[in-house]
């Protein structure tokens with residue numbers, strides 16, 4: 001059973017979340033940036049992960065999902081985000097707005113696995129945006145419990 005985690009990131013937290021998630025998944029797991037246009041043919045499980053900017057997942061993850069929708073629907077899929085707003089309803093709204101509805105409905109695991117904001121790394125534009133939202137300190141939070149739960153659901157399908 002092979003799994004591919006396809007991710008999109010601006011500052012690296014989704015890639016970190018993917019690596020942490022990998023440690024809970026059974027079988028072979030590859031982690032690939034969506035920018036390298038991965039081929040999902042040889043994988044039974046596909047996990048898509050992105051981060052939220054101004055309410056939406058990266059456009060390239062949405063485009064990849066649209067372009068590969070029919071193939072994705074034949075796999076066991078999981079969707080995760082890294083986002084500051086933790087409420088479940090926000091996770092649902094972010095994912096359903098940014099990815100094809102059929103994929104959202106078919107996914108067996110969906111979660112916000114945590115988020116990071118490193119004020120020293122942000123572009124001037126992004127720094128101004130988060131400051132406007134009242135964020136004054138850097139933060140790094142990953143939810144180990146949610147990762148385990150997410151992986152357990154994915155691992156059930158062997």
Ligand SMILES: Cc1cc2nc3c(=O)[nH]c(=O)nc-3n(C[C@H](O)[C@H](O)[C@H](O)COP(=O)(O)O)c2cc1C
Pocket residue numbers: 008009010011012013014015050051052053054055056082083084085086114115116117122125126127129130
């Ligand atoms: C400019 C900016 C806008 C953001 N907009 C949102 C948002 O609308 N909702 C949210 O929940 N988190 C938002 N975030 C938090 C990011 O989703 C979070 O920092 C995430 O961990 C970034 O992941 P990445 O480094 O992999 O891109 C925003 C962060 C930045 C810097």
